[in-house]
Amino acid sequence: MSRPRAVISVRRGEISDTPVVLPDPLPAATPRALVRRAMWGTRRFALPAAGSAVVHQVCEALVPVIMGRAIDTAVVAGDVRGLALWLGLLVVNFVLLAQVVRFGTWYGQLGAETMQHQLRTDVTDRLLHPRARTDRLPGSALALATNDVRRLTMATTLMVYPVGEAAAIIVGGTLLLLQSVPLGVAVLVGAPVLLVLLDLLGRPLRRRAESEAAAIADASGAAADLLAGHRVLAGIQAQDVAAARYRDTSRQTLHATMRARAHQSGLTAGLGAITGLFLVGIAVGAGLLAVRGDLTVGGLITVVGLTQLLMNPITAFARNVAPVWSAAQASASRLLDLLSEDETTARGAPTAPATDTLPxxxxxxxxxxxxxxxxxxxxxxxxxxxxxxxxxxxxxxxxxxxxxxxxxxxxxxxxxxxxxxxxxxxxxxxxxxxxxxxxxxxxxxxxxxxxxxxxxxxxxxxxxxxxxxxxxxxxxxxxxxxxxxxxxxxxxxxxxxxxxxxxxxxxxxxxxxxxxxxxxxxxxxxxxxxxxxxxxxxxxxxxxxxxxxxxxxxxxxxxxxxxxxxxxx
The missing domain is CATH 3.40.50.300 (P-loop containing nucleotide triphosphate hydrolases)
Known part of the structure; x- marks a missing residue:
């Protein structure tokens, strides 16, 4: 007998009354395993969304190709009917592009939010379980149920966007090969090298970002604890001491944030310079080929457009994949410590109450x-x-x-x-x-x-x-x-x-x-x-x-x- 499944209408953006249920990512032996299981648990939504991301990137890559062919048809051949045909294909391509973006974003977001809801429910159940630790402060519990769950479920996006970005690099490089073998080889070889270089440059930022996230969690937890105990603090007239401690925590958070933002600014400038030089090099090479007659005007536009298009997935891949993965593992480690505490008892059936009068x-x-x-x-x-x-x-x-x-x-x-x-x-x-x-x-x-x-x-x-x-x-x-x-x-x-x-x-x-x-x-x-x-x-x-x-x-x-x-x- 098959279990009822939620009916999802992409056209209307609605879900039936049947709850959406995803596979439980627990038990997991390690934080890495918990991240992987949470990611794979959303496959019902993530895989269609990843397919949409691939189609989206293919459509993006086809835009400069179609425009280049349209220009060659109009300028070189003077074929008005051919120009209308290529422009019609461009319209169809944009319509398809808009639809797959809508479908992929909606589906991927639904999977991530559903997994986030289930994990947050698990965390809340564990925090409220009779055997839960009583020495955990409210602020710490709040950070676990909000920030850490959110950062863990962010890893589900790695099944969607990096897949599309990889497809863009492969498809874009292949289309460049069809235009010019030297330029295609330069992009297909240079893109991985550029990706590795960007990853090396981004590692210090990831470390600072993790420190910043931990500091923000500490500050928000301290604020929640301060508010929860305000009456007690007022009763013993310790508001000034508590406020001073919070100011110290907040100041440390500010310093961590400023360091991370300063490094991010430098990294952004460096990324822009490196990718800009790479783009200029490809554009200069394409211009020389066009001057020599090896590329048509439309081909030149196609090469420049494809090269510019490839910069976004390359830099996005470097900026997002490793930071999201490392942040998810850090949060998974904290959540696993909580969720694995006496897991069998926490998930067991509640004990039926006795009905007799007892001594x-x-x-x-x-x-x-x-x-x-x-x-x-x-x-x-x-x-x-x-x-x-x-x-x-x-x-x-x-x-x-x-x-x-x-x-x-x-x-x-x-x-x-x-x-x-x-x-x-x-x-x-x-x-x-x-x-x-x-x-x-x-x-x-x-x-x-x-x-x-x-x-x-x-x-x-x-x-x-x-x-x-x-x-x-x-x-x-x-x-x-x-x-x-x-x-x-x-x-x-x-x-x-x-x-x-x-x-x-x-x-x-x-x-x-x-x-x-x-x-x-x-x-x-x-x-x-x-x-x-x-x-x-x-x-x-x-x-x-x-x-x-x-x-x-x-x-x-x-x-x-x-x-x-x-x-x-």
């Missing part, structure tokens, strides 16, 4: 400063843990499998161990809602309707989190856009929506870390009253110092740093 046992877990905690939570209990500050954060991160455990320490959800190295199974049974209420950019409903949520609990979850009042004041209710991080909502509104999001998931074990610090006392009392009814029969842990929430619990653990805290309130 929780915490044994000998260090909360910092040598204080250790022991907990035994029975199935279906609503337990309040009166803990605050860094100890509360440490306990929440431990339960969320984001904090390594010391030797001898353990956390069990039912019979499943919470392990930062393999967190998927435990997270399918226990949801830890952090104190920081961070929402996704989208509507309120989109933030609540996450994969695995219970739609039948949506209304009661909103009421339990006291979001019914929030929805009444929001302009579009559930369809209100909350903005990046929920910044269009107030702190209390954002916290209540985040609480409703945790409740509607209905996990067997739910851990809430200070879920009501941004709401008023009346709202907090409503949440404390409604929460036990919604979570009845489900295990719930409240890490809080709120008297109202603690009063609603089945039991309260007042001093979790004690040696054994399995007793009642």
């Amino acid at each position: 929780v046992r915490v044994a000998d877990v260090d909360l910092g400063g040598g204080e250790r905690i022991h907990l035994d939570i029975a199935p279906g209990e609503l337990v309040g843990i009166n803990v605050e500050g860094t100890r509360a954060v440490a306990l929440a991160e431990t339960l969320a499998a984001r904090r390594p455990l010391d030797d001898g320490a353990s956390v069990l959800v039912g019979d499943v161990a919470v392990n930062p190295g393999t967190p998927e199974t435990a997270r399918a049974r226990m949801l830890v809602a952090p104190h920081e209420a961070s929402l996704f950019d989208g509507t309120v409903e989109q933030n609540l309707a996450l994969p695995g949520h219970r739609a039948d609990l949506l209304e009661v979850a909103l009421r339990t989190a006291a979001c019914d009042d929030v929805l009444r004041v929001l302009p579009d209710g559930l369809d209100t856009v909350v903005g990046e991080g929920g910044l269009r909502l107030s702190g209390g509104q954002r916290q209540r929506v985040a609480l409703a999001r945790a409740l509607v998931m209905d996990p067997p074990v739910l851990v809430l870390h200070e879920p009501t610090t941004a709401v008023d006392s009346v709202t907090e009392a409503l949440i404390a009253e409604r929460l036990p009814r919604l979570r009845a029969g489900r295990t719930t842990l409240l890490l809080t110092t709120s008297p109202a929430l603690l009063a609603a619990c089945d039991r309260v653990i007042e001093h979790p740093a004690a040696v054994d805290v399995s007793g009642a309130r």
Whole structure:
């Protein structure tokens, strides 16, 4: 059975609703292999585009030939009908030239953008995977998902444009041979020599361009990290220090850019001089042959036109192929380090959540400063843990499998161990809602309707989190856009929506870390009253110092740093 394929209309520039899917370039053992696999993965689009590039270059090469024949027909033979025929061929050639440019550019761009989308999705999945590194800064992640993916997929153009440029050199040299054997030989021999010379001259520029790209990535990453942590920096009044560090990074980027641009200017001038001398030499040789009668006027125009035409693919080949390839390998190396991390697990099927009510046992877990905690939570209990500050954060991160455990320490959800190295199974049974209420950019409903949520609990979850009042004041209710991080909502509104999001998931074990610090006392009392009814029969842990929430619990653990805290309130 054949899989559905997207239907692509070149005439209308449209794609059917069937998604365009390209072969996955992973697994790849080396950066070079990843680049090759990404290039070959776009062959469905790159090969037709390369064919269009070849036809385009052939049509370009035919322009001076047709013009030369038209001039000879009109000037030498005085054949008006022959001139009209050649001019008609020239029009047909230009029409074909325009169509193949349109087709090749559109098709090649579609393949590159599709591969870029797939790789960016893979990178995002890896960055958000439960086992992903937690020490990677947002700016670094942003550079991987944008700059490095873009530079890697730029290599797909090497299957298109260099093919056409090589065809132009071969076809142009052959046409020159038909006009004049000495000139044709000079071009076919001189073009590769010129290509090698240009490549040697361009190597320092490629090294500087790679340094420039790395510096720009560092600067953009530093800027993203600075903006992401602006509130924290403002809180500790460290804006000046952070700004000074960013200025240093930006200044280094500026110096790298200026060095690269200065070298590029010199290289451009050198390339222009070398190719210009080569063109002048061919033109002088063609002129001497014309004076001797070995070339007609039309032949002279053909030779000069073909020689000038060949300069573009020769210089483009030297400027583009090696820099694009080396930049793609550098980005592929960074992406491979990310995408190859625990690849089997990252691409495995998600673990199905447990449906039973489960107990929780915490044994000998260090909360910092040598204080250790022991907990035994029975199935279906609503337990309040009166803990605050860094100890509360440490306990929440431990339960969320984001904090390594010391030797001898353990956390069990039912019979499943919470392990930062393999967190998927435990997270399918226990949801830890952090104190920081961070929402996704989208509507309120989109933030609540996450994969695995219970739609039948949506209304009661909103009421339990006291979001019914929030929805009444929001302009579009559930369809209100909350903005990046929920910044269009107030702190209390954002916290209540985040609480409703945790409740509607209905996990067997739910851990809430200070879920009501941004709401008023009346709202907090409503949440404390409604929460036990919604979570009845489900295990719930409240890490809080709120008297109202603690009063609603089945039991309260007042001093979790004690040696054994399995007793009642």
